Amino acid sequence: MLRQQRVVIENISPQLECGAFFIKRVVGENVTVIADVLGDGHDIIQAEVQFKQENQKKFENVRMVHLGNDVHSATFQADKQGFYEYRIQGWVDHALNWQHGIEAKLKDGQHVKSELLDGVQYLKFLTKKLTGQHRSELAKWEILFQDDSKYDEAVNVAVSEKLHHLFIENPRRLLVNTSNLLLVYVDRKKANFSTWYEFFPRSASPEIGKHGTFKDCERLLPRVAKMGFDTLYFPPIHPIGEKNRKGKNNATDAEEGDSGVPWAIGSKLGGHKSIHPELGTEKDFKELIKKAKEHDIEIAMDLAFQAAPDHPYITEHPEWFRKRPDGTIQYAENPPKKYQDIVNFHFDAKEYQALWEELLGVTLHWVKCGINIFRVDNPHTKPHYFWNWLIIEVKKKHPDVLFLAEAFSRPKVMQQLGKQGFSQSYTYFTWRVLKHELIEYMNELTQSEMREYYRPNFWPNTPDINPYHLQGSNEAMHILRYALAATLCGNLGLYGPVYEYMVSDAMPGKEEYLHSEKYEIRHWDWSIENKLVYVISKLNAARKDHGSLQQTNNIRFCHIENDMLIAFYKWNDDRTDETLTIINLDNHYAQRGTVQLPLLEMGLQAGQSVEMHDVITNNSYIWREEWNFVEVHPALPFHLFHIKKQ
Numbered sequence: 001m002l003r004q005q006r007v008v009i010e011n012i013s014p015q016l017e018c019g020a021f022f023i024k025r026v027v028g029e030n031v032t033v034i035a036d037v038l039g040d041g042h043d044i045i046q047a048e049v050q051f052k053q054e055n056q057k058k059f060e061n062v063r064m065v066h067l068g069n070d071v072h073s074a075t076f077q078a079d080k081q082g083f084y085e086y087r088i089q090g091w092v093d094h095a096l097n098w099q100h101g102i103e104a105k106l107k108d109g110q111h112v113k114s115e116l117l118d119g120v121q122y123l124k125f126l127t128k129k130l131t132g133q134h135r136s137e138l139a140k141w142e143i144l145f146q147d148d149s150k151y152d153e154a155v156n157v158a159v160s161e162k163l164h165h166l167f168i169e170n171p172r173r174l175l176v177n178t179s180n181l182l183l184v185y186v187d188r189k190k191a192n193f194s195t196w197y198e199f200f201p202r203s204a205s206p207e208i209g210k211h212g213t214f215k216d217c218e219r220l221l222p223r224v225a226k227m228g229f230d231t232l233y234f235p236p237i238h239p240i241g242e243k244n245r246k247g248k249n250n251a252t253d254a255e256e257g258d259s260g261v262p263w264a265i266g267s268k269l270g271g272h273k274s275i276h277p278e279l280g281t282e283k284d285f286k287e288l289i290k291k292a293k294e295h296d297i298e299i300a301m302d303l304a305f306q307a308a309p310d311h312p313y314i315t316e317h318p319e320w321f322r323k324r325p326d327g328t329i330q331y332a333e334n335p336p337k338k339y340q341d342i343v344n345f346h347f348d349a350k351e352y353q354a355l356w357e358e359l360l361g362v363t364l365h366w367v368k369c370g371i372n373i374f375r376v377d378n379p380h381t382k383p384h385y386f387w388n389w390l391i392i393e394v395k396k397k398h399p400d401v402l403f404l405a406e407a408f409s410r411p412k413v414m415q416q417l418g419k420q421g422f423s424q425s426y427t428y429f430t431w432r433v434l435k436h437e438l439i440e441y442m443n444e445l446t447q448s449e450m451r452e453y454y455r456p457n458f459w460p461n462t463p464d465i466n467p468y469h470l471q472g473s474n475e476a477m478h479i480l481r482y483a484l485a486a487t488l489c490g491n492l493g494l495y496g497p498v499y500e501y502m503v504s505d506a507m508p509g510k511e512e513y514l515h516s517e518k519y520e521i522r523h524w525d526w527s528i529e530n531k532l533v534y535v536i537s538k539l540n541a542a543r544k545d546h547g548s549l550q551q552t553n554n555i556r557f558c559h560i561e562n563d564m565l566i567a568f569y570k571w572n573d574d575r576t577d578e579t580l581t582i583i584n585l586d587n588h589y590a591q592r593g594t595v596q597l598p599l600l601e602m603g604l605q606a607g608q609s610v611e612m613h614d615v616i617t618n619n620s621y622i623w624r625e626e627w628n629f630v631e632v633h634p635a636l637p638f639h640l641f642h643i644k645k646q
Helices: 094-107 113-129 132-145 148-158 161-169 214-226 282-294 312-316 352-368 384-397 411-420 435-447 475-488 496-500 531-545
Strands: 007-013 023-026 029-039 045-053 060-063 065-068 071-078 082-092 174-178 182-187 194-198 231-234 298-303 331-334 337-343 373-377 402-406 491-495 555-557 565-571 578-584 591-596 610-614 620-623 627-632 638-645
Touching: 007 045, 007 082, 007 174, 023 029, 029 045, 029 082, 045 071, 060 071, 071 082, 094 113, 094 148, 094 161, 113 132, 113 148, 113 161, 132 148, 148 161, 214 231, 214 282, 231 373, 282 298, 298 352, 352 384, 384 411, 402 411, 435 475, 435 555, 435 565, 475 491, 475 531, 475 565, 475 578, 475 638, 491 496, 496 531, 565 591, 565 627, 578 591, 578 627, 627 638
Parallel strands: 023 182, 194 231, 194 491, 231 298, 298 373, 373 402
Antiparallel strands: 007 029, 029 071, 045 060, 045 082, 065 071, 082 174, 082 182, 331 337, 555 565, 565 578, 578 638, 591 627, 610 620, 610 638
């Protein structure tokens, strides 16, 4: 079909895979759209971004600004949750062509009487669109353009800013071209900024040797809130399988009294919609959720779609599991790791639709109980399109629900989960230790296309990962790793008690905890408040006070002449809050260096004074130079400066 179009629209950004996936924002964030919009010849091309919430009937428009070289840009704000649609429309603007042509001819000393007569058609178009005083004025201009005796006055009107503004605000869109629709999904603000704390409810009892309960967890809520955490995450709270139960330190054969692994879900006591009876009842769990909200804490629940060998699903729905030739079900493996106490769902089964619906039902069951945050266990071992379907189905009626992908896998697999809809994602931060590793990884997350869909969540440790740099390490290492997570990333998580009490004994040669809570109940003295707990609390408070720390993408690393010092500047979108963080990566010795302020990025002039207020120590310094000396000691291995411009 022939199309009478002269405007080309291409290289639209942001978009993912030509619109196959949606980009992400949170409420109040901007979407800046950039595209090449061009036409043939010398005609003036105008363009706008059209956007609307998915259920709105009419698009809103924001005019694009020409940045040069046919690149156009416009920004709109996403102020409600849910899907937004956006597209670009471009057209040849004959009215502006006319005005620009007159200006060019006048500069060349040409007479433009004929051009004034040609311009009457554009005034008539405006007259039809406008009312009141504008309409009366336009009628006078029409007469003026045709009056030979008032040529100079007519020329002044023709090239006036007032007429130019009327043309801009009331365009006549001719030979329009419109791009394909693109999508952005807008989450609540917690998708961008959250501070997670993890502990095992069964280890919450104040009595040694006693199984913890939800009531015991209630007792710990004030402590979690005081430390500044807003999300309390529990490993699975369901009945634990008895068949092939693991013993302490991942022993294949459990001894009498061994508690088993919470991720081995299901027994004669129930499955994914049931609660381990020693923790309490569903009523107790709902009460805990309610009590947590009183402390501004949300309970995050583990969504682990796997089963113990004695899960009720095994007998009720054997078609959901793959059987070997001898009739047995293969236990889960991730070589060299073996999980004899877990069997996987068979997502390739012919009855997959019923399986999908059941797992959606599991998710919605806990949403109805009050859960709005899920940490999803091993999502990379289930089909990507299953997660896309489940997340969209849940968020249709429950847009507040957030999903954190616990996937430590190949980069493109982790990225695909982000594209399919996960609200947040685990990262490689846990293994990024050296300065160049941290900078390279942060630049990948924030300067590449990943910034549009991959929301990182930095965890210094997890129950599964006791990284080598923490094993047997000192207080300074624990502080600096938490400081990195807290200041680099808007979302962070901490597997709490072992970290804050620096319990880092490891299985020999492995990044795994010795006497791991995955396999046994531990007892913690929750009354201890050491220096590490104090610093964690101060950092969490600083995150709540400073918008620059409540996001990830607005970051620039600063040059500093020492590979053991890392420095970075961060800001919020409207630059009402700016911070500079300097961290000593050496947990044994003081390090010195000279840090270069990014003056242009900060909007500073050379020689302009700034107050650098350390929000942890409450000390302030006046910096007047581009290069500034710093010395950072392991006793407090970082500076977190709030930048106050003079």
